[in-house]
Amino acid sequence: MRYKVAPPVRSLAALNDARGAVPLVPDDESDCCRAIRRASDVPDRETAREYLTFLRALGLVAESDRGYYRTRTELDEETLATAFRENVFGAAEVLDTLGSDPRTVDEVFAAVRPAVPRWERERHADWERVWHSRVERLLGWATTFGLCRRTDAGYEAA
Template identity: 60%
Template structure:
């Protein structure tokens, strides 16, 4: 399963802080989201929920029948980059697009546009705007994880 979550890109320190707020003993989603909000500058519960799901996609948080809990994985840039590429949709496709020359958010969006599930395109009249924003966020995280570099406002594959 690949997650379709793309909160605004932040730093590895932010991920460490947000992940550190999640208990080792499972707790309810609402409590975990509240903890993320209290420990960071995340403005609302919906955004905190996106970060909680993103932490789950990266393997830093897990969900059980009793709620969410922190895993014992290290917040290691290389391991996170691997999880990011494999667990978040459409990161692998975006990285391939950047490698093929898509050097802007718009070019990357055009490259993955057809990968976006049809049902998402049909259910939301604003889907293109939302997915452009999502692609921009995903590219931002790719920079954080050293998968993509930015030079003169252009994306390139990281060396």
């Protein structure tokens, strides 16, 4: 399963703080979101929910019939990079556009634009703005996980 969420980009330390806020014993979504907000500078519940889902995509949080709980997966860059590429919708497509020549966010968006599903295009009045922002976040997370580098000219494969 690939998760569509890509919250605002943070450091690995901030991601670890959000993960650490989720209990080891399953708890409901509301309590987990509240804990994430208290443990980090996440501004609102909706953004906290995005982080909770993102943590789940990375394998750092799991869900049971009793709620969400923190897994015992180590927070290392290689594991996160693999989970990000495989489990976050659009991440592989964005990364596949990168090579040794830097590409701007606009160029990466233009390359992945045809891959945006029809249902996503119909879901938002200004889907191109939404997906341009999403591509920018995906590139930011890819940089955080060591999958690409940001240069003055744009992003390039690591």
